[in-house]
Amino acid sequence: MRDWCPMSPNPHSQEDLLDRLIAAHGRPDRVTHVRRIPPRRGRPTIWPDWARPEVVDAFRAVGVDHPWEHQALAASAAASGRSVVLATGTASGKSMAYLLPVLTALLEGTRAPNGRGATALYLSPTKALAADQIRAVDELRAAQTGLDPVRAAAYDGDTPVDLRRWVRGHAAYVLTNPDMLHRSLLPAHRTWSAYLKALKYVVIDECHTYRGVFGSHVAQVIRRLRRVCRRYGSDPVFILASATVSDPGGAAARLIGAEPDDIVAVTDDASPRGALTFALWEPPLTDLKGERGAPVRRTATAEAADLLTDLVVDGVRTVAFVRSRRGAEVVRVMARDQLERIDPGLAERVATYRSGYLADERRGLERALHDGRLLGVAATTALELGVDVSGLDAVLLAGYPGTRASLWQQAGRAGRAGQAALAVLIARDDPLDTFLVHHPEALFDRPVEATVLDPDNPYVLAPHLCAAAAELPLEESDLPLFGPVAAELLPGLVRRGLLRKRPSGWFWTSPERATDLTDIRGAGGQAVRVVEEDTGRVLGTVDAAAAHSAVHQGAVHLHQGDTYLVRLLDLADDVALVRRAAPDWTTSARETTDIRILEEVRAEPWGEGRLHFGSVEVTSRVVSYQRRRIMTGEVLGEHKLDLPERSLRTRAVWWTVTPDQVADAALDDTDLPGAAHAAEHASIGLLPLFATCDRWDIGGVSTALHPDTGLPTVFVYDGHAGGAGFAERAYATAPSWLAATRDAIAACECEAGCPSCVQSPKCGNGNFPLDKPGAIRLLTVLLQGREGELEGQAQAESDTCEQ
Template sequence: MAILGDIGARDLAFPVNSDFCRLQLQHRTLWGFDMTGSLSIPLQASSLKRKRSHEGDRSLESDVPPRSNASPPNPADQTPLTTTNPPLNESDVHGTELIKTPTAKKTGKGKKITSKPPKPSKRTPSTPLPDAFKRLSQTHRALNLVYTFCCTRKHFATTFDNIKKAVQAQLGQGRELTVEDVARVKVIVPRAVRFEYVDEAKLEVMTAGDEEISQYGLHKRSSLAFGADMDTAEDARSGDLPYTDDTKQVLLFEFVDGDLKREVLHPKTGEPMKPMRRTKDEDLKMPVYSQKQMLGLIEKRSAKFSDAMNAFLVQCEDKNIDPVDSLEQEKNAFLPSPPSSGTNTLAAKPPATIPKERKSIGEIIAEIREMDWYHAQIVPEGHRVFDAQSPVYGDLTFQLSQDLVNALYNTKGITQMYAHQTEAINHLYEGHNVIVSTSTSSGKSLIYQVPMLHELEKDPESRGDYMNGLQHTMVETFDGDTPMESRNLIRDEARIIFTNPDMLHITILPQESSWRTFLKNLKFVVVDELHVYNGLFGSHVAFIMRRLRRICAAVGNRHVKFISCSATVANPEDHMKSVFGVQDVKLIDFDGSPSGRKEFVCWNTPFKDPKDPTSGRADTVTETARLFCQLILRGVRVIAFCRIRKLCEILLQGVRAEFDRLERTEIGKLVMGYRGGYSPQDRRQIEKEMFEGKLMGIVATNALELGVDIGSLDAVITMGFPYSISNLRQQSGRAGRRNKDSLSVLVGDKYPTDQHYMQNPDEIFTRPNCELQIDLSNELILEGHVQCAAFEMSIRPEEDSIYFGQQLLALAPTRLIKDPSGFYHCHPRFRPQPSRSVSIRDTEDQHFAVIDTTNNRNIVLEEVEASRAFFTIYEGGIFLHQGATYLVKELNTESFLARVVRVHVDWNTMQRDFTDIDPIETEAMRVVSNDPSASSAFFGAIQIHAVVYGFFKVDKRGRVLDAVAVDNPPIDRLTKGMWLDVPTRAIDMLQSHRLNIAAAIHAAEHAVLSLFPSFVVSSPGDVRTECKVAKKELGQSLRRANAPSEFEEKLKPPTRQRPARLTFYDAKGGSCGSGIASKAFEFVGLLLRRAVARIEACSCLSPQGCVECVCDERCKEMNVVMSKAGAGVILRCLLGWEVDVDALPWGEEVDSDEFGVGGAGELAGGLETVVRAEEVPWKPGCRVGVGC
């Protein structure tokens, strides 16, 4: 009797010399058994036929007798295989294993050795085997048997439909094989079974591969490929071909834990030999598989399944959970679904293997420290612990109604309010405006909910307007996604609307007559996340709020109150006064809510070789994904923040790949991405699943940083420093739930800014928050909103100056139209809709629709801004969406759409582009100092010219596989800005010490740009500069370090040379600019002097500087091409000051991809990428400035 493991011992046994021989005889004509006990395979019997373009009449020989011309039957559909199945006994399934007697074997030298005794039996469950698991073992046995026989047909595709009938015959008793049955098997052995939908064309290539390769064991069935015919089979196996649009999905079943190999006997000795190659005299024919091989593979799989099932039962027993319930719950994660567009399918519940009650954060960190991949990633002084805080309660100074008290208790279980809640509500009751600056999840929403409900009880006609971020409590939402047919109903019936400044600006205020009832009864305006309204955008919102107050006053409502919530900022009270134009503001910054213990960790990506710092740092995405997965496996709900959209998608891919590596593929479905570009429907579905706790992990950009409530999270991972300390603190605040501990991790990348904070973690906690600023004196912004206000209601400058300032007295006569009665109206050039001529955000109207055409789906995946489209969508490139890869087949610039198809490839694409920022017309000039040798600064029109001219195919390690050219039109736009040409003597000094001129210019631009907020009201990103790209500036040695030798000839030195010039331009405001660069131009001399002082006062030792001198946290090129010393040379020469040339360092050649990181040397001159700047033509009639 041949024993097939624990299960096979009673459930599946073949009498070798009797029943099995009868089986051979019975199926001789069907399976091709010969009388020697071997099995040979007849020709094609699958519904998926071979595609041969060069096959002869006798390309293969077979031992099977000739058949008629009728279609051959499906081998899996033949008469059920006869097996001997004694009744099941519980102890036989998961009890004591049968132990074979050790046998003596002969070695090649004739010596006897004794085989090792079997290992002691593993722990088995103490409870009887449930009936569900008996049926489960029978299902596995039947699948194992049928699949193993089908494997002898290399061209037979084991789809679910193909094997279903044969498996049901093995099960007997009329049992039907369902998809759920196979999913249950996969729960027990997830890595041993493949059960998923695949493209039918993929199977045709897989099953029709090279016969000789397949015959001699070199072609693995588990290596699927893409394609539709034999001519493209090789490309398909490598994953280079996409799904075709005219194919269908089929459900494939495979065991992937072993494969049959043919048996070859030596022609002289008759001994078995390895079939590595065909012997000289051996005829080409189909492979022969012996009974021993087939039974051995069946036995091996059965034993593994038995062990795995025992382990599953024991695990359930230890956790005191019902194994049947656990099996039913976990099977949902393994139910296959056809590839779908858009977001993932609805997330299943977390599997039982993820603990519902996690350990403490401290214990989890300790466990991770003990893992073999931990190499002291937590930096010295980089682990901070903040103790838990107990609640502090307060009392209201007035009585709430019993109905409201009951509602608070029944819906939220509230019997007491925290001190900051009661203080804020009391101030509102007394008629003050209120700003609350407390931590995330401190109960701020109650502060505006209770007063609004209290007012509605007193006056049912009361109205409330809540702006931003409150979607989870919505009564009615009124924003750009609201259908037009719903807007009238909302306007007339809703008591509380949820909107944003954009709709107030574009729709509500211009249609004052339609909204008069709402505005007349408006009691509260709630603006959440007030710290967002900063700089240029904040200035726009400030004027919108003044327009709102003006209209409300005109309809008799002078009692509207404003409520704001904000993260911890430096000047919340002053900022609220500036935004709303009110003086009666009460600040509540004491947090009375409880909070759990919080831990913050600075986690530095380790070196590739932990013992060799010169090896460079490893991949940050891989490091983050590993940490992310380990936290989830321990029951921690995690969100990871990325700087840009593409990194979000790449990290999502990395997380799922890590779960695959850990044999926990099912958990990957519980992680989703969230970023800008997704459709409103997809985003709100993701928000809903996050809030309801259906997901274990989120990978997001800062689109989720503000304004979206996603419920409670245990941990936040920030991959790479997120541009500013404020961003980092805001993201970290996402972690934590009341009375539970939480974790925040900053994963340091290899770039200078990241490494600065890894080496100085104290600054993360001690650096002050930036003050928020808005500029009400900006004439460009002021005029736009005055024109809107005049359209809404005619203006009287003397009365309306309380809203728009004294500038209105001068602006009205020159920019507005005065009627005979003395009222001022909107200028005709702004009509008929002036609000649409005034853009309050840096947004675009034109978008490209990305359409998934896989299998003719034609579903819009997302929309991409036109300015971003050419950098992310190009024909032949890879587009990422929810971690899935799509191949761009077409980019139609006339119809604004891109067609993509789903592919599975192990490479990505990286665009090759350049952006030139050049002044084209001078409007003003100003000497930067009184020194005779000082240079001049210029102001005028700036052209931004961007071109995507190709892309690289890169592998997972970032190595270039191919370079492809594309023909895309350039992207051009105009703005305003200022510039300074680098003096010739500065260039000569830099060249004398082989210092990189581009790095010096880049560092000098950052040093000046960082000081703009000190002289001009602005926020980061309002003014930008031309950042230098490492791959262009650092020479051929760097290019060789990043490309294999076969591409060295293709990577020629760049021929595009840039003028030696410092350029600063308005990032917003269109061709007229935002006015910020114009104001900075007035202080250019002082800006330069302050920049020199800042550089020379900084004590950092890095040649590339730090965030305290020349590095900019928002640099899109990661501050790689930087020279602190070179910046000092340029700035001093611009001012006409002396430079100590002998004290300058000497440049060093770059010889690896770790340039500019970790204290690398001063960058050498490299290629001639910078040339002397030429004078820019003057605009006729412009004024020339004199002095500072």
């Protein structure tokens, strides 16, 4: 996020770049819309008089002659003791806004009771972002010797044990992540006591990423931090930063457990911005037929690889954001293969950046990104955040990233320091992507989504109460910090034998680590190591939750352009053994899912139909995988798997219809399963327009007769234990959400259903059965029932008034 890096010159205007991409290889009909966002002039101001001259001189030495107005406003609020959230655009210099008060405080020599100078804590969602901030501080220290006393160090999973001891004892500015705060720093707070007593600032960077279940966990980790700090006599000021967040003051308050009035929200971006040309791009249909004879559209990954190749050949520094690790690796492989035939030297300047790499490999990529040795990068969201990639000219987005917040975060990686930039959103063959590239107003004319998080979720809160009690016995006075639900949960935790009630409070009673009760990222267990069988070399890791579908036996695994086949997945030892291979196909896992209703929380009649929200248990199993051609997605075959089932207790929205409504929709017993299934797929695809979620954050089940309802039922559920707020949002917006779903299906030009309307890329039943016309009729009947319900209510109210 640094804005003081030297920038490489942009060799082309962005209109010229877009015209060249359109003209190359016969692509005249692929751009569905172009939005040109004009440049913006900056509003500079003077350095605040409270800032230490050594800090100001350091910024001047790296090329920052003055702060922008928003930087000075946010920095001064923090320096005055007010917590602040800075919500301005990507590359607007947010890091300078928090480094100015932080570095000033660290130099002031303010003494805590133990004689240690002031300290500060930096939290980021990724190791890469923390490493980038270390480079920022080192750059300032190199430019101004007056900053030599500032000792900054990373404290994460890659930090060696001996260095961790040094960090605890000597570092003033510690850069870490919520995971380490949860599992390491807070449980060992006594060894951090000198640091915590002197803690003056806590910086929470990219705070918009803390949403859903992960955000709810982080909110409770921060409450635990505040509680421990209070016991040591400190009350740190919080500085939060994000390029994209709705209601920044409210979101920041929910995250840190404060009142909105206690947060200063700075949202007026005073930094300069170059012009942005933003194109929406739809790959063409091919001559191939997919499952059930549906037409196959060229994949977004293949299209992104072609565009990345063209841009690299033109010397245009480009990042292609891809939705998955495997997709990023595929884009890199395809682009390098094409570049090898054009200029082998250029092929070596293209790489992949994603999570799951080992620390040394990740650091090497970050250095190559920073110094410009890499010209093209295929990346996952691991590069979406504030890692400095100086001088980018173009960004490709291979598929809608799931939220408008992420869309603008990714697009904002280009055009830094006033440069003009090009962004291209390439639609996947998916209902939501297809809808968006033909409805640009949904992207460009609507604000970013609200940040959804629920710290009071009992599944989230309960394990953090246990962790807090293990850190320091819980007292009555602590409970307001953890929210209104905390007191209700404690008796249950006592009955389960996790806590013991004493006159002085609640104590953790188990010899086990309380932090092992929960994984704040919902990975669901130990990460699976990917090991090259012939050499024993560890290539990287895969999250436990993704292992069944990503590294099952027979899966294709890609790593920095090299292709491997998984020979064995050993779940007992959390190891996947792989061997080098060179297939011209990839693999996709298929799973079956069943759902059971545990509790109905809310419900409302929609005529004869009914809309529900509540708790469910979802049971799933990966049962097989398909081999597909890389270039076209053509299915080559299916292979059975024998893996254990997994269960998830979560929240869901579901709707039911009666047999009479089914008859009104002109559906018989053979049509109904396909109609419900198609409606389920499309509703999942459209929900990200109405809730801050990604298609992969949610799941669905449809059935012509569910045993718990006795009726045809369609479920959409949160894919996170305890729920993430997405299904609840779906319930609240159901009329608009389901109407948009019906309209999107009806507007698709296909006859029988395709990936642009009712087919799903993650369907466990191979997208069968699907009945597109039936889905339209079924949703229409459901929505008519609600309209009739509203008319009936209005008439009843009118009759009451007349009486």
